[in-house]
Amino acid sequence: MECRFKEKLLLYFYGELDEVGKAPVSEHLNSCKDCRNDLEALKKISDYFEETTASPPDLALENVLNTAAAGQTGFREIIKVFRMQWKKIALGLSFAAVFVVSVNVLTHIDKPDLTSMAWETSAVSEKLDSMEYSIYKIRFDTSLSYFSDFDYTYEGIQSQKEEIEL
Amino acid sequence: MKSDDELIKAFKDGSDSAFSELLTRYKTRVYSYVLKMTGNRTASDDLFQEIFLKFAANVNKYRPEQKFSSWIFAVARNLVIDYLRKSKRTAMGSIDEGQEDRPLLETIKSPEKTPEEIALLAEDKTTIEKAFEKLSEEQREVFLMKHYSKLSFREISEIMGLPIGTVLARMSRATARLRKYLPL
Ligand SMILES: [Zn+2]
Numbered sequence: 001m002e003c004r005f006k007e008k009l010l011l012y013f014y015g016e017l018d019e020v021g022k023a024p025v026s027e028h029l030n031s032c033k034d035c036r037n038d039l040e041a042l043k044k045i046s047d048y049f050e051e052t053t054a055s056p057p058d059l060a061l062e063n064v065l066n067t068a069a070a071g072q073t074g075f076r077e078i079i080k081v082f083r084m085q086w087k088k089i090a091l092g093l094s095f096a097a098v099f100v101v102s103v104n105v106l107t108h109i110d111k112p113d114l115t116s117m118a119w120e121t122s123a124v125s126e127k128l129d130s131m132e133y134s135i136y137k138i139r140f141d142t143s144l145s146y147f148s149d150f151d152y153t154y155e156g157i158q159s160q161k162e163e164i165e166l
Numbered sequence: 167m168k169s170d171d172e173l174i175k176a177f178k179d180g181s182d183s184a185f186s187e188l189l190t191r192y193k194t195r196v197y198s199y200v201l202k203m204t205g206n207r208t209a210s211d212d213l214f215q216e217i218f219l220k221f222a223a224n225v226n227k228y229r230p231e232q233k234f235s236s237w238i239f240a241v242a243r244n245l246v247i248d249y250l251r252k253s254k255r256t257a258m259g260s261i262d263e264g265q266e267d268r269p270l271l272e273t274i275k276s277p278e279k280t281p282e283e284i285a286l287l288a289e290d291k292t293t294i295e296k297a298f299e300k301l302s303e304e305q306r307e308v309f310l311m312k313h314y315s316k317l318s319f320r321e322i323s324e325i326m327g328l329p330i331g332t333v334l335a336r337m338s339r340a341t342a343r344l345r346k347y348l349p350l
Contacts, residue, residue, distance in 0.1 A: 041348055050313075
């Protein structure tokens with residue numbers, strides 16, 4: 001025969017009943033030995049759990065703290081990289097704009113004298129070359145520093161990505 | 167003392183010490199739960215780190231209306247279940263893996279007890295351990311979750327995705343079973 005107070009008894013033991021809910025359980029306990037035994041078993045097992053708590057090793061704690069801190073830094077780094085790089089990117093874009101405009105202007109200039117045109121063309125292409133080189137250089141510098149930061153943060157993100165997969 | 171929510175907010179704002187404080191607050195409860203569920207130290211060390219790093223990586227998605235203890239124990243539970251599933255599969259594949267599975271035998275002695283008390287306690291402990299091992303995994307889970315998370319049965323039922331009545335019935339059956347093996 002199953003006593004109908006069994007589940008109430010759990011709420012009673014773990015302090016999840018208000019005064020109104022507690023009263024009938026207390027009263028029932030006076031007359032039901034079975035429930036009193038349940039209560040004693042619950043007490044024993046709770047004490048046992050309390051006596052046998054375990055702490056993680058220091059190394060595990062250190063590892064968690066360091067990785068979490070590095071993760072935070074990782075996110076901060078990404079923001080910092082973007083803040084720093086946008087200036088370089090803007091500079092690169094303005095050079096590109098100058099380049100496009102110059103090419104447009106130069107190709108539309110009327111040049112009656114063919115020799116002078118040839119001379120000017122070579123001078124222009126020389127200028128263009130150097131301009132192209134500087135744009136290339138900026139792009140290269142930008143990508144280099146960007147990717148070295150990116151690699152660093154990417155590793156952090158990659159390891160975090162694995163954590164995120166719930 | 168700062169609330170969990172305040173610490174989480176500080177951690178979101180970049181305070182590593184807030185994270186450290188949260189870790190200190192929950193490490194023993196979470197670790198004890200994981201260790202008693204898996205019975206394996208090495209696995210528990212790994213799982214423990216995974217649980218807290220998952221929180222650190224997802225802190226920006228953390229909703230303040232969530233209770234931290236609910237969140238962390240839900241993650242702990244999922245990872246433990248995954249681990250148990252995997253280790254069962256491994257155990258079926260190869261029996262001799264040299265696993266150090268000794269559930270519930272990990273204990274910490276309180277220093278201020280007399281030798282008689284320790285002896286008595288040790289005897290009591292082995293009895294309780296043996297009784298506890300007679301429970302099914304689900305029954306053990308609800309006991310350990312209840313004890314170490316300190317969450318209400320309502321909150322636990324939400325974590326487990328079960329009606330509260332089911333959780334209470336499971337625990338009640340577990341208690342009855344324990345009693346059979348405990349000298350009262
Ligand atoms: Zn009863």
